[in-house]
Amino acid sequence: MVLSVLTDISALYELAPYVGSVFQHPKSQFYTLLTDTEIVFACENLGLDRGDILSRFEKTVTALHLEKLLGKSLFALSGGEKQKIACASVCALMPDIFVLDEPTSNLDIGTIRDMQAILMDWKRQGKTIIIAEHRLAWLCGIADRVLYFQAGEIALDIAAERFWALPVDEFHRMGLRTFCEFSPAAKLGQIDSGNLELFGFRYEQKNEIILDIPQLSIPKGAIVAVLGNNGAGKTTFARSLCGLIKKAKGTLCFDGKEYAPEQRMGLCYMVMQDVNHQLFSESVLDEAMLGIKALPESREAMAEQVLSDLDLLDCKDAHPMSLSGGQRQRVAIAGAITSHKEIIVFDEPTSGLDYRHMQEVASSIRKLSDMGKTQFVITHDPDLVAACCNYFVFMEAGKVVCSGYWNETNQKYIADYFSGL
Numbered sequence: 001m002v003l004s005v006l007t008d009i010s011a012l013y014e015l016a017p018y019v020g021s022v023f024q025h026p027k028s029q030f031y032t033l034l035t036d037t038e039i040v041f042a043c044e045n046l047g048l049d050r051g052d053i054l055s056r057f058e059k060t061v062t063a064l065h066l067e068k069l070l071g072k073s074l075f076a077l078s079g080g081e082k083q084k085i086a087c088a089s090v091c092a093l094m095p096d097i098f099v100l101d102e103p104t105s106n107l108d109i110g111t112i113r114d115m116q117a118i119l120m121d122w123k124r125q126g127k128t129i130i131i132a133e134h135r136l137a138w139l140c141g142i143a144d145r146v147l148y149f150q151a152g153e154i155a156l157d158i159a160a161e162r163f164w165a166l167p168v169d170e171f172h173r174m175g176l177r178t179f180c181e182f183s184p185a186a187k188l189g190q191i192d193s194g195n196l197e198l199f200g201f202r203y204e205q206k207n208e209i210i211l212d213i214p215q216l217s218i219p220k221g222a223i224v225a226v227l228g229n230n231g232a233g234k235t236t237f238a239r240s241l242c243g244l245i246k247k248a249k250g251t252l253c254f255d256g257k258e259y260a261p262e263q264r265m266g267l268c269y270m271v272m273q274d275v276n277h278q279l280f281s282e283s284v285l286d287e288a289m290l291g292i293k294a295l296p297e298s299r300e301a302m303a304e305q306v307l308s309d310l311d312l313l314d315c316k317d318a319h320p321m322s323l324s325g326g327q328r329q330r331v332a333i334a335g336a337i338t339s340h341k342e343i344i345v346f347d348e349p350t351s352g353l354d355y356r357h358m359q360e361v362a363s364s365i366r367k368l369s370d371m372g373k374t375q376f377v378i379t380h381d382p383d384l385v386a387a388c389c390n391y392f393v394f395m396e397a398g399k400v401v402c403s404g405y406w407n408e409t410n411q412k413y414i415a416d417y418f419s420g421l
């Protein structure tokens with residue numbers, strides 16, 4: 001019924017009441033400055049009645065557990081919190097058609113479960129939902145039909161039950177993720193070259209403690225998964241570690257030397273959660289060459305090798321901003337590899353990546369580990385943790401609540417955390 005209405009629509013603005021969308025980068029769709037005003041913006045824009053808007057607002061806040069985010073500036077939100085608000089504004093709008101572009105790429109497990117419940121509710125109300133996704137497991141039991149795209153064309157159009165019944169190999173051949181039990185493959189090898197010691201990591205913002213890690217030891221050379229819910233303080237921890245937050249306190253001991261925050265920029269490299277902030281060059285090749293200190297002719301060859309490892313060689317002349325989200329992410333990773341820093345921090349490096357590219361990122365991280373680098377991988381992606389991390393840190397409300405190797409207890413702890421995905 002709805003789709004037949006759409007055939008009569010010629011102007012884009014006429015679509016607005018019927019179609020609500022969540023973009024891949026939530027920030028690019030924000031119109032206001034505060035969480036509350038953003039949630040109701042689309043409803044106000046359509047001139048809905050005040051009482052109706054208020055009741056939609058309250059329903060949305062309850063369904064997505066947004067109470068703690070109300071009244072906050074959109075600029076003070078974590079990556080996942082921003083994504084929650086983008087989902088909330090479309091949720092409040094309640095159009096007939098929902099178009100969601102990787103709505104869960106930065107979300108924690110609890111919020112994905114909230115999204116599942118919301119989508120089921122939309123379905124019961126007869127809404128049409130179109131979702132572009134790499135994380136597929138949460139859609140099992142929700143999606144009715146699956147379209148698989150290849151080079152701009154629909155290569156497969158199949159009923160969901162038949163899709164879920166495909167063998168695992170077939171999923172991987174198509175570059176898709178499957179859902180398996182969480183079982184980390186990477187074991188920490190002979191790493192007895194000492195520890196990284198962190199002391200007094202602390203950061204407060206408007207009297208609110210955002211980060212509080214009195215002491216933490218990390219085996220040098222480890223690949224550390226930094227885990228925890230949206231807003232737990234993972235990105236804040238990473239930025240403090242790299243010396244990128246001026247007011248954050250904390251000392252890092254590495255190879256018997258103490259580093260204050262401002263000294264750590266020469267030691268640490270960070271691949272940001274939103275990589276758009278760190279790509280500056282005119283071409284992918286230039287970007288990859290930025291950190292290479294060598295003769296011009298060898299710089300190019302070295303950069304090309306890294307690009308080739310990351311499946312980016314074909315687009316070496318392209319402008320980084322003309323690439324897809326996943327490709328841009330890999331360009332930023334190329335920069336980390338060529339920087340030759342000792343500590344590398346990846347903030348959600350595989351959000352928005354398919355199975356094959358997730359594996360490539362894991363393989364680059366393992367390669368960096370072979371080169372002796374110590375790495376922190378902030379992620380909500382159990383596949384990535386299983387593929388490359390050999391140590392973990394679990395954060396809650398700015399604190400480290402648990403950390404260690406993959407012994408049986410720790411493995412079960414994290415498997416329970418990721419269960420159902």
Ligand SMILES: Nc1ncnc2c1ncn2[C@@H]1O[C@H](COP(=O)(O)OP(=O)(O)OP(=O)(O)O)[C@@H](O)[C@H]1O
Nearest residue numbers: 076077078079080081205230231232233234235236
């Ligand atoms: N400038 C700021 N002012 C006030 N609060 C802030 C500011 N920056 C971050 N916060 C808050 O600090 C908390 C930690 O944010 P952080 O970005 O470190 O979370 P995160 O664990 O990386 O979450 P995600 O998984 O969603 O990326 C969040 O609740 C966030 O709202």
Ligand SMILES: [Mg+2]
Nearest residue numbers: 078079235273
């Ligand atoms: Mg973050």
